[in-house]
Structures are given as C-alpha cells and as structure tokens.
Amino acid sequence: MAKVTDQSFDHDYDGIKEYDNPLPRWWVWMFVLCVVWAVVYVPYYHFGPGMLPTEVYDEDMAAWLAAHPPEPLPDEAAMIEMAADESLVATGASVFASRCVTCHGPDGGGQVGPNLTDDYTLHGYSRAAIVKVVNDGVPAKGMLAWKNQLSRQEIYGVALYVYGLRGTTPANPKPPQGDPIVDEPVPAEGGAAAEGTPAEGTPTEGAAEGTAEGAPAEGAPAEGAPAEGAPAEGAPVEGAAPTDEAVPAEGAPTGDAVVDGSAPTDQAAPTDPPAADAAPAADAAPEAGESP
Numbered sequence: 001m002a003k004v005t006d007q008s009f010d011h012d013y014d015g016i017k018e019y020d021n022p023l024p025r026w027w028v029w030m031f032v033l034c035v036v037w038a039v040v041y042v043p044y045y046h047f048g049p050g051m052l053p054t055e056v057y058d059e060d061m062a063a064w065l066a067a068h069p070p071e072p073l074p075d076e077a078a079m080i081e082m083a084a085d086e087s088l089v090a091t092g093a094s095v096f097a098s099r100c101v102t103c104h105g106p107d108g109g110g111q112v113g114p115n116l117t118d119d120y121t122l123h124g125y126s127r128a129a130i131v132k133v134v135n136d137g138v139p140a141k142g143m144l145a146w147k148n149q150l151s152r153q154e155i156y157g158v159a160l161y162v163y164g165l166r167g168t169t170p171a172n173p174k175p176p177q178g179d180p181i182v183d184e185p186v187p188a189e190g191g192a193a194a195e196g197t198p199a200e201g202t203p204t205e206g207a208a209e210g211t212a213e214g215a216p217a218e219g220a221p222a223e224g225a226p227a228e229g230a231p232a233e234g235a236p237v238e239g240a241a242p243t244d245e246a247v248p249a250e251g252a253p254t255g256d257a258v259v260d261g262s263a264p265t266d267q268a269a270p271t272d273p274p275a276a277d278a279a280p281a282a283d284a285a286p287e288a289g290e291s292p
C-alpha cells in the first residue's frame with residue numbers, strides 16, 4: 001500500500017481542498033499491466049493473425065458443417081411422393097398458420113410477404129423451389145430461413161401446403177410480384193403442349209368439368225385438364241403435358257397447367273384453385289407461350 005500522507009495540495013477552490021491520496025500500488029500495477037497487455041493484444045488479435053472468438057466459432061462451425069453436410073433438399077419427384085402424405089400437408093397447414101401468416105396473410109394473400117396464391121412468383125413455383133426458399137429464406141428481403149426453426153418435415157409440409165395455395169382466392173390479394181409462372185414441358189413429350197390436345201373435347205373425366213368452368217375457348221389448350229380427377233374446377237394443374245395424340249391415357253397427363261400466356265383466351269387463371277395434389281404425374285407442364 002502506498003503510504004497515505006497527510007498532505008493536501010496547495011490549491012483551494014472556494015474553500016475546497018484536495019487531499020493528496022495516492023492510488024494503492026497494486027491498483028497502479030494492474031493498470032500498467034492492462035496497458036501493456038492491450039498493446040500486445042489489440043494489434044495481434046484485432047489487426048494481426050490472432051483470431052477473435054467469433055472467428056474461431058465461425059471456423060469451427062464451418063468445419064463441423066463440412067464434416068456433417070445437411071441432407072440435400074428433395075427434388076420435385078421426391079416432393080410429389082411426399083405430397084401423397086396427407087398428414088404431412090396437414091402439418092404444413094398448421095405450420096403456415098403459426099409461422100407464416102404474419103407476413104403472407106392467413107389465406108396466403110400476402111402482406112409483407114408476397115401473395116402465394118397468384119400466378120406470379122419471385123423464386124419459382126414448384127414444390128422443390130418452395131422448399132428451397134422456405135429452407136434458405138431470402139434474408140435480404142425479409143423472408144426468414146426456416147431451416148433453423150423448423151424441422152425438415154415441417155418445411156416439406158408447409159412447402160406442399162403453400163404449393164397448394166396457388167389459385168385460391170384470398171380475401172385481400174396483394175398485387176402480383178415477380179414473374180409469371182411458366183410451367184415447363186415434360187422433356188420427353190416436349191412441345192406437345194402447344195398443340196393443346198386435351199381441349200378438343202377429349203372425353204376423359206375432368207375434362208368436361210375443366211372446360212366447363214375454366215371456360216377456355218374451344219380447342220384452346222387451356223385449363224381443362226384432362227386427367228381423371230385432376231382439376232376440381234377447371235383448375236390449372238401442374239402436371240404432365242398432354243401428348244400430341246390427344247386422348248391422354250387415363251391419369252397420365254394431369255393437365256395443361258396454368259399456361260399463362262399459352263391459353264390466349266383465358267386470363268382467369270389466377271382465380272382457379274390449384275389442383276396440385278391431384279397431379280400424380282410428371283412435374284412439368286406445357287410451356288407457356290408456345291401456342292398461338
């Protein structure tokens with residue numbers, strides 16, 4: 001301990017005198033050591049090769065992730081298989097209700113987030129594309145990456161649920177954002193779609209209904225999907241492209257999808273409910289714009 005002296009300083013401020021009371025020596029030494037330590041630490045860790053704790057953490061995490069890569073996201077075919085699981089989709093509906101409505105609206109009509117029911121998309125309209133955007137998010141735009149908060153099953157479920165929202169009619173739809181959804185043709189039968197085969201009264205079940213309500217012009221390849229049970233109400237179905245040879249085999253082509261632009265007479269697509277789940281077949285559909 002520094003010796004406490006009895007001395008006061010000379011100065012005197014309005015009668016207040018300062019007593020010369022030196023700091024304890026141990027305190028002074030700690031202070032000096034801290035300064036010396038800082039001179040070493042700051043250049044080394046903040047500007048030199050030393051790694052700060054957050055950097056060490058990031059490196060560890062990167063190493064761990066490299067050693068344990070996450071399971072790859074499923075492709076469209078795998079998602080279509082999962083779509084058959086109704087309880088999964090039901091889980092998705094409840095996840096949507098608890099996690100997504102704040103930004104996408106209770107019926108998917110959109111609020112902060114885009115309208116999920118219309119025929120426009122920012123990040124792609126396929127089950128797999130939705131899984132991806134839900135999983136990874138779009139952090140810069142305010143869409144969260146849900147992979148840290150939801151299980152994979154929940155993500156698949158909610159993605160399937162969202163996929164099915166297209167074509168529903170929300171109470172307060174947000175105006176479209178993004179690009180019109182273009183359904184791709186099935187590679188093997190590519191191009192067939194443009195011919196619009198299913199329309200001309202091909203007599204499968206569903207076609208009648210489809211055309212009745214979807215009201216495409218005669219012969220137009222529009223919405224009336226021909227597959228059995230596919231379009232509940234003339235809904236666009238993401239699905240296989242019909243072949244050139246018209247009369248699609250039962251259940252095979254599930255439809256002509258939404259054909260934005262390829263069905264010149266039908267602009268009503270957005271209001272048609274999606275019949276997504278009814279589409280068992282391929283994941284693509286006629287390409288829009290190929291027809292007149």
Ligand code: HEC
Nearest residue numbers: 099100103112113114121122123124130138141142143158
């Ligand atoms: C905090 C607000 C917010 C929440 C919560 C939210 N989203 Fe989003 N979401 C957004 C925004 C904003 C976008 C648009 C991103 C962009 O502009 O690129 C978006 C985009 C999307 C898209 C892509 C739409 C398109 O047009 O391609 C899907 C699909 C989606 N969200 C699904 C979900 C699901 C499922 C949930 C619940 C698990 C969810 N979102 C929760 C804000 C949110």
